[in-house]
Amino acid sequence: MKKLFVLLMLGLLLFVAACSSEGAASEGETDDSESNGTTANTDTAEESSEPQEKQVVTFWHSMGGAGQEALNAIVESYNNSQDKVQVNAEYQGSYDEALTKFNAVAGTDSAPTMIQTFEIGTMSMINSGNIVPIQEFVDADGYDMSGLEENIVNYYSLDGEFYSMPFNSSTPVMYYNKDAFEAAGLDPEAPPETFEEVEAAGRAIAEANPDMKGFALQAYGWLWEQLLANQGALLLNNDNGRTNTPTEIGWTEEEGKSIFQWVENMVNDETFANYGTNGDNMVAGFLAGDVAMFLQSSASSRDVIDNAPFEVGIAFLPHPEDKERSGVVIGGASLWMIDGKPEAEHEAAWDFMKYLQTPEIQGQWHVGTGYFAINPSAYDEQVVIDAYEEMPQLQVTVDQLQETQSSYATQGGLMDMIPQGRKIMETALETVYNGGEIDEAYDAAVEQFNAAIEQANAARGE
Amino acid sequence: MSMNSVAIRSHESMELIFEQAKKRQRMKSWIKGMLFLLPSIVLFGVFLFYPLLRTIYLSFFLTDASGETTVFVGWQNYMNIFTSPIFLQSMKSTFLFVLYTVPITVFISLFLAIIANEKLKGTGFFRTIFSSSMGISVAAASVFWLYLFNPTMGVLNRILEFFGMDAIGWLTNPDWALLAVSVTTIWMNIGFTFLILLGGLQSIDSYLYESADIDGAGYFYKLRRITIPMLSPTLFFVVTVTIINAFQTFGQIDILTQGGPQNETNLIVYSIYREAFVNYQFGSASAQAVVLFILILLMTALQFKFGERKVHYQ
Incomplete structure (x- = not known):
């Protein structure tokens, strides 16, 4: 038995050795080819006096569809605008998937130079210790971050320090079918603003056209967080985790249940369209005229406007009648600088990040996707002004953000368990969609949410 | 008498040598067998047995986002899931x-x-x-x-x-x-x-x-x-x-x-x-x-x- 074990270990050792030597060999190869490249370059440099080989920056992102096209165009224009840096943008799947891949390669040579991570990944990125805070580059470069949109600065700066570079930001908005509003005798230019008005509009629409449902809410935890924030409610205690590590949920029973009640009213009225957790199906249903209103990120606005065979309206996120509208939390993602890379590579990536903040690029990005410009001076760009002429709806997303009151509620929750919390709320919402008891669904969700917070704190040894 | 004892002794030593040769033979064939098995032992070891043991080990801990263990909790994870x-x-x-x-x-x-x-x-x-x-x-x-x-x-x-x-x-x-x-x-x-x-x-x-x-x-x-x-x-x-x-x-x-x-x-x-x-x-x-x-x-x-x-x- 002992011999067997020794043999096994020996075998393992051999295997590992073979692996590592192979790795070393292939590394050597790439080194060779690189140095070949350099010599080739210096050869040409001697002839045409061109500078050194370009510094390569690997950029992992999660932009699919229209976003990917717009992003690739920007990266290409950056690569063509100068000859020192070559940015390679690599699509790595959804934010979740990219983050999982990143955690697997963090600290190795395969890690990218910079990665785009969603807003709720902020805390786990900081906790991971694999990143360089952007503030270091801002200070070293004397770069002025005050030009950025105020609400974005609020979200991404912690104790006055930027850990990541804001990039693509969106907020949730309500899309509605203007033609259906007209057919139901509603004013298409005065979309419903409160939960109660949405219910009434839904009833009117369903009455005018029995084949069309009034309203759809994707079971998506992010929308739940936004509907809370719009009432001025916190997601987590300790000021949404901004003053201290959260220990339990931050909303009150009244605030939380108002959303459930709203949905249940519409389910009972049979004006609610249930698409479960699938956002694509919901958009497809809207475009096909199955449902007249739905909530979704403003990032889809360009897609929806372009593809709808009818006039699309975009409105602010609804809120309960007895509450004042408090505004929305920034959604979307930011760019992180990864630790353990040569300084030249960091500098190159920093240069690219600065390029992304320029008004021209932000204008192009805003118009091409529906994410808003994080640099407000982009709104003065000609390309934006032209687009607003054609699609005034795009402006609503910007207005909503600028009317948001700055508070802990609209700064958004900050904790590493938020992805888990979202799943919990999605399950609870689905229960209500399918006719489940509100009280039961709500209590179960709160209990699980608190347990998740406790577990996350315990895992950090707190 | 002495002749006899010599014969017995030589017989004994013969047997001993024979025993040893047989042992060596067996050892050899065992090693040969193991060499044939080695590729699959290594592959199974690396891709099945090690992950299996590691999974069992991890199930007694809490971890951080990169999967590093942080706190030992014993059977707590099992109690929680059930x-x-x-x-x-x-x-x-x-x-x-x-x-x-x-x-x-x-x-x-x-x-x-x-x-x-x-x-x-x-x-x-x-x-x-x-x-x-x-x-x-x-x-x-x-x-x-x-x-x-x-x-x-x-x-x-x-x-x-x-x-x-x-x-x-x-x-x-x-x-x-x-x-x-x-x-x-x-x-x-x-x-x-x-x-x-x-x-x-x-x-x-x-x-x-x-x-x-x-x-x-x-x-x-x-x-x-x-x-x-x-x-x-x-x-x-x-x-x-x-x-x-x-x-x-x-x-x-x-x-x-x-x-x-x-x-x-x-x-x-x-x-x-x-x-x-x-x-x-x-x-x-x-x-x-x-x-x-x-x-x-x-x-x-x-x-x-x-x-x-x-x-x-x-």
């Missing part, structure tokens, strides 16, 4: 899923294999068709079914509406979602099961049927008394493999429902994935994985104990 309504729900769903998929898959495949085994013109064509779903990847098949189930433009709802019935939220209604995923899985598994069963049918000696014919046995009598018993080893294999596959279902869940609605289709493997790579709780994910491992081990052992008795090996 009191968590989400995990209990996913256990229940998994058993229901196995119940929905395994018998139907095997029954349909058996039926198709028997009719495709008839020596008729054009059977080759049908054999290809029946086994074709084997050539489709889980992802492609799931996307295909996703379109069939689509609430707005899905064919299934169109058909229902044509007959004047209400549209069904196939993947969003908790009463239907698990059934919808099961239908998809059955469709996907039929190809493989069909092919194995057809192979089993074709390896049955034809003289058995010939003698039965001479005795004047009818079609169904032959099916019951010859085909099924002779096919039993293949059937046993197919049932075991389908059950294990059903317990490990992941791809179609990820694409069709993501475990929703209300965790109704959150099968164990998907729940493990979510726990580890969405919630970053590698500890409790590992505990779930260990539970799944024990479950499959038990199921397979039970099958060998009770199922194999009825199997007729030639």
